[in-house]
Amino acid sequence: MKTVNRNQDSSMNSRLLRGSAIATVSVLAGGLFSIVGGGTAAAAPETKSVAFTTACHVREMDGAASPITFNETLGSGVTITAPTTAAPGETVTYRVQPNEMKANSGGHASRGVVHWARIKYDFDIPSGVEFVSSQLVADSAYGLGSDSATPTVTQIDDGGNPSASGTHLRISGSNRTIGNGPSSAVRSSDGIIVGANTKFRLPAVDVTVKAGAAGSEIKPSLRVSDPGSANYDDDRNALTFVQREKDVFGVNYWERYNCSPRDNRNSGLNAGGQALTTIYVSQPTTTTIQMPGSIQASTPTELVAKVDPAPVNGNVQFRVDGADVGTPVTPGADGTARLPHTFFTAGTARVSATFQGVNGFQSSNSTEAMVTVTAAPVVKQTDTAVNVPTDAKTGVSVSLRAQVTPTPTGGTLQFKDGAANIGAPIPVGADGKATLEHAFTSAGSHAVSAYYSGATGFMPSMASAQTVTVSDPAPSDVTTSTSLAAPTTAKQNVAAELSATVSPNPGGGSVQFFDGDQPIGQPVVVGVDGVARLTHTFASTGDHPIKAAYAGRSGFTQSASDESVVKVSAAPDDGGNGGSGSLGSLGGLFGS
Known part of the structure; x- marks a missing residue:
């Protein structure tokens, strides 16, 4: 039997959906449409069959003062095809259809069944959506009687009346039902009719809605949302019909069925009373x-x-x-x-x-x-060594030196006194060295080491600790001061005189001269006049920061001079012999 939608003016294969921004309409398997709205394609549909039992309350000779009632169950179910997701505001279509059912062959009290009539099957329009349209699917029904009305799908309100604002959809024969509608009757063979002992299937309905906000859900279901529809025995139940039984001694028998999705009259709603599927409204990402x-x-x-x-x-x-x-x-x-x-x-x-x-x-x-x-660079092993004085006095600055080999292209050196850091990390120089001036604050043995941080292509390393014995100056120790005498200018490879005077005259001890952080030769003994003298030849031009450090002796404290800069310029090319070595040559040691 051909099915038509009395609420629509166009066939499914050519319809336009109202209230939607349609970019593309494509036909999927079985004729189901995938609607693309707002530039986003609907997700591929999934089909599922939801099987469930309906519990029916039956009234014989309905309307009598004391009607005879029965409680029966019918096998039922619904098949739904729907996308799993939809974009906010997207127009989507899902298809829902009651599964195959079979009309009874035998009635009550051994009476035969003539047919089922006035069959209706109601669905809820999902909440949170904008309803667009509903349409029966052509040639999707079978087993309906030759005397059956043409099936229709109608948007209805809670009272079963056709309404553009209704929240339910009804499959029926022009809304001719046994109750909950303007054309209700019990003792009447009208509407959708199915012969006794006949397998039949009501038509499928394509329901088109506009999705709500992101995060919402579209949940198609049987009619269970309005008051009474989810109760046992109510005209608003999803499935209702009248069973016409054969006359006995001229008496007409009509059995009124109100069926809801539950396993028995005392149970709650089963799977048929829940969401048949869920379409998640999701933003495209x-x-x-x-x-x-x-x-x-x-x-x-x-x-x-x-x-x-x-x-x-x-x-x-x-x-x-x-x-x-x-x-x-x-x-x-x-x-x-x-x-x-x-x-x-x-x-x-x-x-x-x-x-x-x-x-x-x-x-x-x-x-x-x-x-x-x-490819990762080849990483070289490194070795770090420290050079520190063997003894020192508290409160007197001494030089702590460390060197990394082979010479790395970066990284820092962190001097340590035991486990404690001494100052901040010092960048390693181009020569692989770093120097830190430090004054110990406590007497005793101090294990001084240095940790190299590593750099690209160079592994970290830790120097072995060297012991510095630190003592407090004796109360009788004389505090010394050291002053440096150096020329302000000098010529490359030409000997120059450096001297350091220790005051008061300690009568001994030694002075170490420095060019920057580099020692110049060996320590020089302080003469009887309190002066240490050194003849030195500068091997390179430029500014040379010179200083001198007195190591102290018994009864006299350590001290260091201020820095003095010697500007070294190139000597005229007179064929002379010039100096030797990067630190120059050492002259005599003066003193008496």
């Missing part, structure tokens, strides 16, 4: 890999992907060369997902990510990002 174009092998980094718009929940699964990496991670508040990762093999790596979706946000796949993984 895009997932983008945010990675540098080049990464060095064996260097810890991060896999980074951005989901837009930022989802409230959900996870991102990263992939490298098509294989999952790690466990899915949750994006931050800005939609950025991060996963620590290290590439170990040089070459080109393909990095991608999938946002797995969550209620309110659709899943999305990134395109693959090509990352060049460069």
Whole structure:
């Protein structure tokens, strides 16, 4: 039997859906439409059959003062085809159809059954949507009687009256029912009719709605939402009909059936009274890999992907060369997902990510990002050594020196007194050395070492500790001061005189001269006049910061001079012999 929709003027294959921004209309398997609204394609539909039992309250000779009643159950179910997700404001269509049923062959009190009549099957329009249209699917019904009315689908209100604002949809024969409608009757063979002992199926309905806000859900269901419809024995139950039984001694028998989705009269609603499926209203998302174009092998980094718009929940699964990496991670508040990762093999790596979706946000796949993984540099072992005085006085500054070999191209040296840091890390010079002036504040043995931080291509290293014995100056120790005498200018490779005077005259001890942080030769003994003298030849031009440090002796404290700059210029080329060595040549040691 051909089915038509009396509420629509066009066939399904050519209809336009009202109130929707339609970009594309495409026909899916079975004639179901996938509607693309707002520029976003609806998700592929899924079909499921929801089987359930309906419990029916039966009234014999309805309207009599004391009607005879029965309680029966009928096998039932519904098949629904719907997309799993929809975008906010998207116009989508789902298809719902009651499963095959069979009219009874035998009635009550051994009476035969003539037919079922005035069959209706009601569905709720999902809440939170804008209803657009409903339409019967052509040639989807079978088993209906030759005397049956043509099935229709009608939008109705709670009273069963046709209404453009109604919240239910009814499959019936022009709304001719046994109750809950303007054309209700019990003792009447009208509407949809099915012969006794006949398998039949009511027609499918395509329901088109406009989705609500992101995070909402579209939940098609049987009619159970309005007062009474979910109760046992009510004209507003989803399935109702009248069973015409054969006359006995001229008496007409009509059995009124009100059926609701429950296992028996005393149970609550079963699967038929719940959502038949759920369409999650979700925003479309895009997932983008945010990675540098080049990464060095064996260097810890991060896999980074951005989901837009930022989802409230959900996870991102990263992939490298098509294989999952790690466990899915949750994006931050800005939609950025991060996963620590290290590439170990040089070459080109393909990095991608999938946002797995969550209620309110659709899943999305990134395109693959090509990352060049460069080979890790060869890393050299290093050795660090410290050079410190063997003894010192509290409160008197001494020089702590360290050197890294082979000479690295960066990094810092951290001097240590035992486990405690001495000052801040010092950058390693171009010669691999670093010097720190330090005054110990406590007497005793101090284990001085230095830690090299490492740099690109150079491994960290720790110097062996050297002991500095620190003592407090004796109360009788004389505090000394050291003054430096040096020329303001000198010629390269030409001998120059340096001297340091210790006051008061300690009558001994030694002075170490320095050019910057570099010792000039060996310590020089202080003469009887309290002066240490050194003849020195500068091997390079430029400014040379010279200073002198008195090491002290019994009864006299250590002291150091201020720095004095000697400007060394190139000597005229007179064929002379010039100086030797980077620290120049040492002359005689003066004193008596």
